[in-house]
Amino acid sequence: MTNPILFQQVMQGAERVAVLGVGSSLRGDDAAGTLAAEQVQFLGKAQCRRGRLAVFLGETAPENLTGPIKSYRPTLLIVIDAADMGQAPGYIQAIDPMRVTDSGSGSTHSLPLSILTGYLRDELACRVLIVAIQPGSCGFRESPSPAVVSAAGRVARYIIRELRE
Numbered sequence: 001m002t003n004p005i006l007f008q009q010v011m012q013g014a015e016r017v018a019v020l021g022v023g024s025s026l027r028g029d030d031a032a033g034t035l036a037a038e039q040v041q042f043l044g045k046a047q048c049r050r051g052r053l054a055v056f057l058g059e060t061a062p063e064n065l066t067g068p069i070k071s072y073r074p075t076l077l078i079v080i081d082a083a084d085m086g087q088a089p090g091y092i093q094a095i096d097p098m099r100v101t102d103s104g105s106g107s108t109h110s111l112p113l114s115i116l117t118g119y120l121r122d123e124l125a126c127r128v129l130i131v132a133i134q135p136g137s138c139g140f141r142e143s144p145s146p147a148v149v150s151a152a153g154r155v156a157r158y159i160i161r162e163l164r165e
Helices: 004-011 028-047 062-072 113-124 146-164
Strands: 017-022 053-059 076-082 092-095 127-133
Touching (some): 017 028, 028 127, 062 113, 076 146, 113 127
Parallel strands (some): 017 076
Antiparallel strands (some): 092 127
């Protein structure tokens, strides 16, 4: 993962972590965020203390989960999504949401992540981190590529490892 220092700094001292997976499971590699969040949910059940982790599957309408996320009251929100960064499929980047610019092109969700994360950060007074996974093909009814499936697993394991430490 690039920017592991940013990731570790943001994770440090987080008592209640919400993971929000974003992306369309019908569009190949765009499912990266949802795949990673599902794996965090699976691994977290066995490896994290109760109440420390909540996983939300936002898919193409993550804004619909603002109520449940606010009810959980996380101290840290991690949003995982596919993002074109001009890299090879499966490339992972931890991003400060204050540095995100939404181009609007190619997105499968209607509300830009910069607006969603800004709203939740302000409402909850929590830290926010975006984890982006470079997609390859996002064609309709395609399966996610092996590179993106592998990257989603790496992201999930990284999050769980940081929560255990």
